[in-house]
Amino acid sequence: MDPQMLRSTFAVVERRAEHAVTYFYAHLFRQEPSLRELFPGDMRxxxxxxxxALTHLVDRLEDPDLPAYLGRLGRDHRRFLATPALYASVGTSLLAAFAHVAGAAWTTEAEKAWTEAYAHLAELMLAGADEAVAAGEPAWWDADVVRHERHGPDLAVLTLRPRRPLPFLPGQYVSVASPRVPRVWRTYSLADAPRPDGTVELHVSRVPGGVMSTALVHGTAPGGVLRLGAPDGALVARTEPGGQRAYICAGTGWAPVKALLSEAVEREPALKGRLFVVARAKELLYGRRDVERLAARLDGLSVTYITSAPGHPKDQATERLVQSLRSCVHWSAHDVYLAGPPGFVTEVVEVLVELGTAPDRIHHDALPPVSPFAVRPRTAAERLLGPPAPLWHNPAARAPRTGAASWGRREGDDRP
Ligand SMILES: Cc1cc2nc3c(=O)[nH]c(=O)nc-3n(C[C@H](O)[C@H](O)[C@H](O)COP(=O)(O)OP(=O)(O)OC[C@H]3O[C@@H](n4cnc5c(N)ncnc54)[C@H](O)[C@@H]3O)c2cc1C
Ligand code: HEM
Structure with a gap:
């Protein structure tokens, strides 16, 4: 592979990312109309x-963890029934989109570099899928909702019973699909260590305008069914027994941390560590009862709750956390397990590195790839008027009644 050539072509494509994305999907769905059924109705x-994701990987080509990541991604792509022929189609459409927007930068060398790079990614993903098939792993797990507990207007704790055993490690997440928002998949952390009764727990915080989080918080009840992808995630690293560690979580970032601490209660009750639980406001500290239950069994764990002061902006909680982190010493001696919204994770990683924690000792899930469309330079009109308002839609208001819900609705059903 030729990372230099890939990056230089991509720099040109990125400037016309919006056209590239639109061209890519139009080309893909014309080539393979059956694939349209797999993607959400709203493809803006x-x-x-x-x-x-494909373009984001350009920045990770030299990352030694990339092959393992792609193997796991391929295993999880079995939920899309991705065959070798479909991988080839995606590759053809990717190259066609790049050729379309890159203009003179699309040289023979660039085409060769991208063809090789894509073939390499696809090969590693397909190898991961083959391994999962050989291990007898299902392509997805259907799970019955057995409990749905609301904590305030925008947060829910869901207990699910997968119909087949779902093996996972504490700290991992799964992709989740709901028949109320067909073909949309989002990731949620599993909020406990594996339980004897096989149930799993998800903590979902509703994002304003968010399709899946709204469906899970407001449109899901016991008796419903969700579909889960293969467990994955980076919070599977573990500190050597006796090693110092800190757990830092914000909002539903408590979910994977709860799983890690539940495991520690069984495996290393004498662990030495600190737990920082951050919430935008006191009433959003929904996990306090569990924090105290676990801390009571982990004598060496000191707990700090951090929220914004009443009437202050929500960012104050992060500022207070940063002050608190700065007042602690020996960050270089700690492993850190970090979970929360992407902006929070990015900011805390920067502070920890500044305070001396080695980056490879800070464990957190990969931040979701940002669409190149989101980072493209704004036009003068957009800078003046703000970016175009997205047409948010409220699936809860239009969701079919429970009995009518299905995994696939007609294309366009979930458009505004
Ligand atoms: C590894 C991983 C683990 C996750 N675990 C959890 C979890 O345990 N619990 C949980 O509630 N969520 C979790 N998330 C976030 C979750 O996957 C969804 O992104 C989130 O629920 C929003 O999805 P949506 O379909 O409702 O919103 P979308 O329809 O995708 O987005 C609607 C709008 O909200 C914005 N937005 C999307 N996500 C966020 C966010 N997290 N914060 C602020 N604005 C956002 C989008 O940019 C968009 O403008 C996790 C994400 C990752 C990557
Ligand atoms: C090298 C090739 C590929 C790479 C690197 C790749 C990577 C990704 C990643 C990282 C995501 C987002 C996370 C997720 O939902 O799991 C994603 C989503 C998706 N991929 Fe792939 N993928 C590839 C090939 C394919 C193929 C061949 C198919 C066809 C079946 C496919 C279908 C999908 C679908 C349907 C989604 C969800 C889209 C959405 O929610 O908007 N992918 N892919």
């Missing part, structure tokens, strides 16, 4: 995930 560039 702001909501693109596959193209964003």
């Amino acid at each position: 560039p702001q909501r693109d995930r596959l193209f964003a």
Whole structure:
């Protein structure tokens, strides 16, 4: 592979990312109309995930963890019934989109570099899928909703019973699909260590305008069914027994941390560590009862709750956390397990590195790839008027009644 050539072509493509995304999907769906059924109804560039992921990988080509990541991604792509022929089609459409927007930068050398790079990615993903098939792993797990507990207007704790055993490690997440928003998949952390009764727990915080989080918080009840992808994630690293560690979580970032601490209660009750639980406001500290239950069994764990002061902006909680982190010493001696919204994770990683924690000792899930459309330079009109308002839609208001819900609705059903 030729990372230099890939990056230089991509720099040109990125400037016309919106056209590239639109061209990519139009080309793909014309070539393979059956693939349209797999993608959400709303395919505007702001909501693109596959193209964003493909292009995001350009920055990771030299990452030694990339092959393992792609193997796991391929295993999880079995939920899309992705065959070798479909991988080839995605590759053809990716190259066609790049050729379309790159103009003179699309040289024979660039085409060769991209063809080789894509073939390499696809090969590693297909190898991961083959391994999962050989291990007898299902392509997805259907799970019955057995409990749905609301904590305030925008947060829910869901207990699910997968119909087949779902093996996972504490700290991992799964992709989740709901028949109420067909073909949309989002990732949620599993909020406990594996339980004897096989149930799993998800903590979902509703994002304003968010299709899946709204469906899970407001449109899901016991008796419903969700579909889960293969467990994955980076919070599977573990500190050597006796090693110092800190857990830092914000909002539903408590979910994977709860799983890690539940495991520690069984495996290393004498662990030495600190737990920082951050919430935008006191009433959003929904996990306090569990924090105290676990801390009571982990004598060496000191707990700090951090929220914004009443009436202060929500960012104050992060500022207070940063002050608190700065007042602690020996960050270089700690492993850190970090979970929360992407902006929070990015900011805390920067502070920890500044305070002396080695980057490879800070464990957190990969931040979701940002669509190149989202980072393209704004036009003068957009800078003046703000970016175009997205047409948010409220699936809860239009969701079919429970009995009518199905995994696939007609194309366009979930458009505004
Ligand atoms: C590894 C991983 C683990 C996750 N675990 C959890 C979890 O345990 N619990 C949980 O509630 N969520 C979790 N998330 C976030 C979750 O996957 C979804 O992104 C989130 O629920 C929003 O999805 P949506 O379909 O409702 O919103 P979308 O329809 O995708 O987005 C609607 C709008 O909200 C914005 N937005 C999307 N996500 C966020 C966010 N997290 N914060 C602020 N604005 C956002 C989008 O940019 C868009 O403008 C996790 C994400 C990752 C990558
Ligand atoms: C090298 C090739 C590929 C790479 C690197 C890749 C990577 C990704 C990633 C990282 C995501 C977002 C996370 C997720 O939902 O799991 C994604 C989503 C998706 N991928 Fe792939 N993928 C590839 C090939 C394919 C193929 C061949 C198919 C066809 C079946 C496919 C179908 C999808 C679908 C349907 C989504 C969800 C899209 C959405 O929610 O908007 N992908 N892909």
